[in-house]
Amino acid sequence: MPTRAVQAASHLQAFVLSGVVTVLALRAYLEATDYPQLGGGGLHLAHVLWGGLLLAVGLGIPLIFLGEGARTAGAIVGGVGFGLFIDEVGKFVTTGTDYFYAPAAAIIYVAFALLVLLTQAVRGRTGRSQLTSAERTANALDVVLSGQPAGLTDRRRAEVRRLLRGAEPAVEAAVEQLMDAMPRREPPPARFWQRAAGLARRLGAWATRQRWLVWLGVVYLVVEPLVVVVAVLLDGVTGELDQEREWGAVLGVTATALVTAVLSLRAAWLLRSDRLEAFRFFKLALLVNLLFGQVFNFTVNQFAAVATVALDLALLGVVTAEHRRLRRAANRGDRTPR
Structure with a gap:
């Protein structure tokens, strides 16, 4: 069975929130600008294409780069891509490719509601108390290794120690030794979205x-x-x-x-x-x-x-x-x- 990630629900939540914000912002923008179209000469570059591109980019970021930051960035970029994609669902469930198909809004709502339910289900199965000792150790090592080369903050070190509770003493000692080899980093200033949250x-x-x-x-x-x-x-x-x-x-x-x-x-x-x-x-x-x-x-x-x-x-x-x-x-x- 694949190892579960303790931050899985947070990444899914970032995906869902960025998708919801994208749909609402896009609908507001199109309404305010009278639905402009990109293209000409018989061509129309629908934003579903940009959505597919951003979904690919969102998938590619954690495939190319290591660390928690890459996974978070991939979730956000992928969520924006999904929002651009699902916004045009009305065109693909109607024979007349009707962007204004009345049930389209309901389909979009159902898609995000199901993603929210999935996020809650994942949250219930990936909490620290739900993971096996081996999975907690793997997540602790992932946190430690993500601190190279930038370093680990005191908060991240405390998170590693919480994950290692109940592990074998030899494992705890080995991870502590690995953390000691990592440079210590001051916590970054709070971002505006963190202050808003x-x-x-x-x-x-x-x-x-x-x-x-x-x-x-x-x-x-x-x-x-x-x-x-x-x-x-x-x-x-x-x-x-x-x-x-x-x-x-x-x-x-x-x-x-x-x-x-x-x-x-x-x-x-x-x-x-x-x-x-x-x-x-x-x-x-x-x-x-x-x-x-x-x-x-x-x-x-x-x-x-x-x-x-x-x-x-x-x-x-x-x-x-x-x-x-x-x-x-x-x-x-x-x-x-x-």
Whole structure:
């Protein structure tokens, strides 16, 4: 069995994020510039070609160069290439090569949603506790060797020692001796994206501690799916649904909203008697909406659905944090966590 990399999930996450940013930035740019085309004389250089080129470059970087930096760079460049590629999926699932094919946005969303699920699955299988002793040793050696010739920071040395916990004493001693041979390097200054990520984590931690924000999210989860169902019914009564081209997607949005509403109402009913179970239902309602409802929402509303996904992801973070807090309190024996 191939040796698993402890940083695999981080590289996949970089791939996914760079792909998502590429699609959103590209769509915004094309909308702002009225969809210009490269080429002339009957030629059109579609950006799917540039996507394929960047995918090849992203694959080539870690094949040619050694080290963590090369793998990260390959993941980011490959993610940009994948974003350019998947953005033109509408042209390749329609006989008329229709870039504006309505379900294309949903297909793009599904592709990235599956990649996110893959990332989470990999994260669960490549944590330090999931790797064998031999795999942890191999990852520790990879970290050490990546420090040649630039050197190893104190943080990287500490990471190597964590990976070696539980290894044979002779192996630990050999790796320590190898680390001693490596030059010591000062940590580089924080990049702007690292500062932004740190700010986002602090903001998220602050948000999950605000009780009013948690309850505002609860109200939204109960009311929003009911509003969607009522809006569809009103459009049916007024005849506006007759102008809708994507009937299947509208039915999908309505059905998912009904399921989400039932789960949210069940959760609201449980709030007084079993808050831990209530927030488990709220989390389930959000997952149903993100994994199913938003697929149909993207078909109906195209990329305008991005704002709804962003809100649902933020709520999922808040609800998940509250569910974990309640579970920890229940494990401590506190029957009425506040």
